[in-house]
Amino acid sequence: MTKTYENQLLQLIGQWFTQLSTYKLEEARKLKKEIDDLLSPIHLPKQIESYYDLVNLKHQLITNEITLQSNFYRSDLLDKDVLETTDRTLKYLHKFMQATILMNNEDYIHSIESLRIAEKSLDYVSRFEQAEFYFRTGYVYYRLDQNITALNYLNRSYHLVRNSIHHDRLKANLSIIKAGILSEAGYDRESIECSEKAVLLSTHEPLTKSMAIRSKANNEFRFGRFNKAAELYLSALNTGNQNKSNVGIKSRFNLAHSWLKMGALDWGKEMLNQVEGEIQNKAQSLSEFTARGIICRELYLHDRPDPIKINMGLSILKEKKLLYELRDVTKELSNFHLHNEEYKLAYYYLDYTNYVVPILGGDL
Structure with missing residues (x-):
């Protein structure tokens, strides 16, 4: 493959990435087809292959052609290549898509770590891609119950796209x-x-x-x-x-x-x-609803809630560091016991997150 041909491919992949960032999906689909036609008979250099794989993943997610799955994307396979490259756009894409996979799997702490690395290369992508980054980052902070930080990122995102018709x-x-x-x-x-x-x-x-x-x-x-x-x-x-x-x-x-x-x-x-049957059959992680289902069943469908089952539900939320959901569920548990005049248990669950959140690392 000649340098001229490599540069042509990189330019087309860059245009494809831009169309996705601007949500011009028909143009993105046309570019993808053009690139796929060019790639089919050749072996790609590592850098171009990494670019293609990451932009293709972004394409499939934005166009809803696939759903995120925990086993779909092995980011560790690209780590060595990305560490060795000096291309900041490629580094950004790698860490941003890695963070996207992690957030889908409810691994919000590690998602934030990847987003912080991606943010260092944010100046190398378009303002519309920056808007997408700020949105995703705001979402992760929201899921971690860091709402002031979340709003800051969400407002930055809106500022960049407020006049865009796309x-x-x-x-x-x-x-x-x-x-x-x-x-x-x-x-x-x-x-x-x-x-x-x-x-x-x-x-x-x-x-x-x-x-x-x-x-x-x-x-x-x-x-x-x-x-x-x-x-x-x-x-x-x-x-x-x-x-x-x-x-x-x-x-x-x-x-x-x-x-x-x-x-x-x-x-x-x-x-x-x-719902419980559907969650069991899903490859995607829905831990919040697994936990809430366990607790709902105990509160509303049994004469007395089983403390072991309740703790099982709470443990799932703690493991995933779903801090808002943990507060929400323990408030419901507290109200339940308050209604039954079980004041010690009501206070226990009311105070639960005050000592759990610092242990989980609630302040990011």
Whole structure:
């Protein structure tokens, strides 16, 4: 392969990466086909192969051609090549995609470590790719219950794409996370407004729209409006045929939880059974819902919660460092025991995260 040919390939892969960052997906698909046609009969140098693999992974994720799986991407296979290269864009791509895989597997601490390395090379990518980076980083901090830091990154992302006509999906996703942060902080109306904005921005994106409706339902649930929450979870499930997706599984769990809260125990139990079966058959990690399912079953479907099962659920959340979810679940446990006038247990769970979070490394 001549240097001229290598440079042509690198230029085309760079253009492909740019089209993905600007969410011009039809152009990205055309470039991918052109590149694939050029690559088919030849053996690639390591640097070009690494570039291609990373941009191709980004392409498949953005176009929803694949879903992230824990065994899909062996980042360790590329570590040596990337360490030896001086190409900062390649280093950025490697660490950013590594972080994306880690966050999908709920390994948020290691995801942040990869994002911090990627951030050192951020000046070498376009502003639209920077917006994607800030969004993903904000999401990870949100999952780690670091909401002030999360908002900082989310606002940076929005600033870079606010005038772009091609980034409605990204702007919708930013609004979804912001709605969650506002809801958790007690801002009911403001959270609803953010979710409704996300719905409007995702008119042509069924998966994102389903997530936006679910975010609105989560707020209804959080403020104790379980009937309304159940209606919205059903609406999310019926949007864009999301029944078989991870979003669908999450919405079904939330629906089961709402029904259990409302006292519709038969409906809630049937739906919870379905969700637990689906989670077992998934390659992707859904640890939060595994843990919540165990605890929900103990609280609402048994005469007395089994402390061993409750601790099993809490241990899953602690292992994954899902700090907000841990606080949310222990608050529900505390309220349950308070209602039953079991004040020692109510206080124990109320105070639980005060001594667990420092051990888990809650302050990043």
